[in-house]
Amino acid sequence: SQTIxxxxxxxxxxxxxxxxxxxxxxxxxxxxxxxxxQAAGRGLQLLFYSVGIGQxxxxxxxxxxxxxxxxxxxxxSSKKLLLSDSGxxxxxxxxxxxxxxxxxxxxRLTVV
Amino acid sequence: xxxVTQSQPEMSVQEAETxxxxxxxxxxxxxxxxxxxxxxxxxxxxxxxRQEAYKQQNATENRFSVNFQKAxxxxxxxxxxxxxxxxxxxxxxxxxxxxxxxxxxxxxxxxTVNP
Numbered sequence: 001s002q003t004i005x006x007x008x009x010x011x012x013x014x015x016x017x018x019x020x021x022x023x024x025x026x027x028x029x030x031x032x033x034x035x036x037x038q039a040a041g042r043g044l045q046l047l048f049y050s051v052g053i054g055q056x057x058x059x060x061x062x063x064x065x066x067x068x069x070x071x072x073x074x075x076x077s078s079k080k081l082l083l084s085d086s087g088x089x090x091x092x093x094x095x096x097x098x099x100x101x102x103x104x105x106x107x108r109l110t111v112v
Numbered sequence: 113x114x115x116v117t118q119s120q121p122e123m124s125v126q127e128a129e130t131x132x133x134x135x136x137x138x139x140x141x142x143x144x145x146x147x148x149x150x151x152x153x154x155x156x157x158x159x160x161x162r163q164e165a166y167k168q169q170n171a172t173e174n175r176f177s178v179n180f181q182k183a184x185x186x187x188x189x190x191x192x193x194x195x196x197x198x199x200x201x202x203x204x205x206x207x208x209x210x211x212x213x214x215x216x217x218x219x220x221x222x223x224t225v226n227p
Binding site: 032034038041042043044046049051088090092094099100101102103105106108 | 145147149154155156157158159162201203205213214215217218219220222
């Protein structure tokens with residue numbers, strides 16, 4: 001069966017520090033991968049998506065970047081965090097547009 | 113731009129009663145898929161139900177059903193026999209052929225279930 005792992009679950013980082021959030025998928029090949037951010041009590045904002053290794057599309061210009069070094073690995077990074085980067089980050093995957101996404105358990109990031 | 117509107121930021125229902133959450137969307141395409149996601153306090157996103165736009169029959173999953181009105185671009189979620197565990201944020205979403213694999217989400221409806 002397919003599973004998605006996302007870590008860490010919680011992260012507190014100082015302003016100006018780097019960030020690396022990792023997401024891996026098991027049990028499927030060539031998935032479409034996504035990073036979303038959710039502010040408290042709000043909807044989901046698509047940050048990046050990838051349809052293949054090394055292929056990254058950015059939806060919103062910001063302080064973050066994404067990479068896909070392996071087929072089932074998706075990484076969200078920042079060189080220097082801002083206070084506004086705080087939020088709940090969700091990784092997701094899909095293989096067919098007829099189906100919804102499967103989401104990871106999320107990372108709660110607080111920048112202090 | 114493709115949009116999804118959930119006009120009810122908050123809803124409440126008594127346990128065992130029925131509640132309907134509203135969703136409208138805007139697309140000029142005829143080939144698309146619609147979804148309802150549930151996000152409980154754990155914040156894990158869970159797929160509740162999906163609907164294919166070319167199917168006229170409304171989707172049903174146990175106590176969850178949809179009322180899909182394609183001409184009106186409406187996709188409401190009905191929860192029957194509400195349970196305390198149904199309390200969550202509910203998101204409506206869709207994806208079209210031209211949007212590729214990207215889902216467009218609404219802002220969500222916070223559902224409270226009262227005992």
